[in-house]
Amino acid sequence: MKSSLLGFALCFWSFLAFSEAECTLKRSKCLGVNDPVCASDGETYASNCQFEYTLCKAHAKGNTLTKLFKGACDDEAKNPFCYMRCTRQYDPVCGSDNKTYGNKCTLLAARCQTVTLTQSHSGACDAGDSQA
Known part of the structure; x- marks a missing residue:
């Protein structure tokens, strides 16, 4: 039983490590892009690329995030x-x-x-x- 739990923990950890590395790779492609998008967390991201990076990190942590519309969030969008x-x-x-x-x-x-x-x-x- 202990060995199966240890195996699961190692597998889960390697999945998270891989996910974080994958997210970092996505971020490296975002430099210099400026085409803002508004997301469900009320934040304006500089580009869809930056949003995808944040979405990747959210998914790695088991959270969700949705793109609401292209453009900067207004005050109303800051209220989810x-x-x-x-x-x-x-x-x-x-x-x-x-x-x-x-x-x-x-x-x-x-x-x-x-x-x-x-x-x-x-x-x-x-x-x-x-x-x-």
């Missing part, structure tokens, strides 16, 4: 909830605008339009809820 797809699961929350949102994700997405929007409480808004 602005581009998040929300489920239709009904778990209502009441917003500070006295509006009931289907779930917390939809409230956070609405905050892209109204930056001051916050969650007042869990559950649907009552007719007597006051505006914040």
Whole structure:
């Protein structure tokens, strides 16, 4: 059992080392390219090449990253909830605008339009809820 765990650990480590080396090779090809792209982490990358390098590093760590659009991120893009797809699961929350949102994700997405929007409480808004 110990030998199989050790074998797995060595295999996993060599995979990560190879992945990091592969990412470094990708980065070396990015120098001098300037064609910005905006990613799901709200960061503007100098080029698609630089984004691919960061994506490679993210994948090596088990994380994900998505290219949103060509060009620099604006303030709205810096909020990842602005581009998040929300489920239709009904778990209502009441917003500070006295509006009931289907779930917390939809409230956070609405905050892209109204930056001051916050969650007042869990559950649907009552007719007597006051505006914040």
